[in-house]
Amino acid sequence: MLRWWGHVRIALDATYSVSSQPTGVAVYSREILWGLPRRHPGGRYYFCYRPHRLLRSLEAFLPRGAARRPLLENWVPAAHIFHGLNQRVPRVAGRHRVVTTFHDLFVMTSDYSTPEFRTRFTAQAREAANRSDLILAVSSFTASQVSGLLGIERSRIRVVHHGVFHPGQKRLFELPKRQPWILSVGAIQKRKNTGRLIRAFEGLPAGWRLLLAGAATGFGSEEILDQIAASPRRADIEVLGYVSAQALETLYGRAAIFAFPSLDEGFGIPAIEAMAWGVPVVTSNRSALPEVTGDAAFHVDPEDVEELRFTLRTLIEQPGLRETMVQRGLAHAAQFTWDRAVDQTWTAYHELLDR
Numbered sequence: 001m002l003r004w005w006g007h008v009r010i011a012l013d014a015t016y017s018v019s020s021q022p023t024g025v026a027v028y029s030r031e032i033l034w035g036l037p038r039r040h041p042g043g044r045y046y047f048c049y050r051p052h053r054l055l056r057s058l059e060a061f062l063p064r065g066a067a068r069r070p071l072l073e074n075w076v077p078a079a080h081i082f083h084g085l086n087q088r089v090p091r092v093a094g095r096h097r098v099v100t101t102f103h104d105l106f107v108m109t110s111d112y113s114t115p116e117f118r119t120r121f122t123a124q125a126r127e128a129a130n131r132s133d134l135i136l137a138v139s140s141f142t143a144s145q146v147s148g149l150l151g152i153e154r155s156r157i158r159v160v161h162h163g164v165f166h167p168g169q170k171r172l173f174e175l176p177k178r179q180p181w182i183l184s185v186g187a188i189q190k191r192k193n194t195g196r197l198i199r200a201f202e203g204l205p206a207g208w209r210l211l212l213a214g215a216a217t218g219f220g221s222e223e224i225l226d227q228i229a230a231s232p233r234r235a236d237i238e239v240l241g242y243v244s245a246q247a248l249e250t251l252y253g254r255a256a257i258f259a260f261p262s263l264d265e266g267f268g269i270p271a272i273e274a275m276a277w278g279v280p281v282v283t284s285n286r287s288a289l290p291e292v293t294g295d296a297a298f299h300v301d302p303e304d305v306e307e308l309r310f311t312l313r314t315l316i317e318q319p320g321l322r323e324t325m326v327q328r329g330l331a332h333a334a335q336f337t338w339d340r341a342v343d344q345t346w347t348a349y350h351e352l353l354d355r
Contacts, residue, residue, distance in 0.1 A: 011079035035342035104266025141288035163338030183255035189218020252277035275329030296332035
């Protein structure tokens with residue numbers, strides 16, 4: 001029974017939607033923020049911003065149904081629910097109930113950051129989890145982390161998978177011929193396992209290129225950039241840096257293989273995006289990636305360079321196998337839409353209010 005239907009008031013932390021170089025959390029934030037008023041116009045939405053992003057937020061138009069841009073510091077509008085979109089909850093007074101989205105907790109479990117950042121991150125995550133009436137996890141894997149690492153009972157957690165952008169069959173049909181490119185998308189950093197991918201690529205046939213799309217500023221990036229500079233295949237490795245959404249679509253549309261051997265992912269949007277664009281995917285057999293990619297990708301031990309190289313070489317040498325994986329990927333990616341994520345979020349709100 002949705003007894004609040006039609007006049008529910010939702011305040012959301014829109015801070016992370018404001019970014020000149022949006023990554024996964026920013027994309028998620030934008031899709032939820034703009035998707036809710038579009039699909040559920042009966043609600044009333046307050047887009048709240050932390051002080052350091054308030055001025056930049058003025059550059060973006062609010063969708064119809066979004067009330068205003070309150071400053072998220074010591075106050076939250078008179079809403080039924082406050083939704084923290086990136087596992088943080090402000091210390092503000094009010095009678096609202098709290099929903100928080102958790103994306104991942106890998107900072108707590110592995111050496112992917114400085115000790116200072118790990119301490120601050122852990123404290124924020126624990127506080128957000130303890131103050132939340134309901135937690136939305138972007139995968140079952142992340143839900144298990146929230147439960148195991150933060151001690152939150154599973155009954156307070158709901159899994160809401162991310163969506164991805166789908167180019168549509170007509171656009172896929174019009175794509176140019178695939179190039180001998182192995183594409184990887186994500187910041188150059190230790191967690192993304194870029195170093196082992198480079199080592200695997202060095203043993204692949206001549207004529208193939210490795211394209212790395214993502215900011216070169218992640219934890220451990222300097223060591224990886226030095227590795228690229230010294231690689232015997234340096235001329236075949238292209239470090240693209242951060243690329244726009246339009247440029248990324250061009251890369252997805254022309255690459256022959258997508259490699260995503262990440263050590264830890266709470267979801268892994270690029271793997272499903274690549275599938276949606278008709279690119280066969282090689283990814284890791286750990287964290288959320290087996291759950292998210294299912295049987296539509298090849299899963300390898302991300303720490304085994306030889307296994308990664310063998311799998312990439314197999315796809316290179318067998319075009320028929322690549323086409324089989326393309327078809328599996330297209331069917332699998334169709335399950336992941338932002339409309340579905342928005343609707344499941346809306347359902348979670350009303351489940352909480354109807355208790």
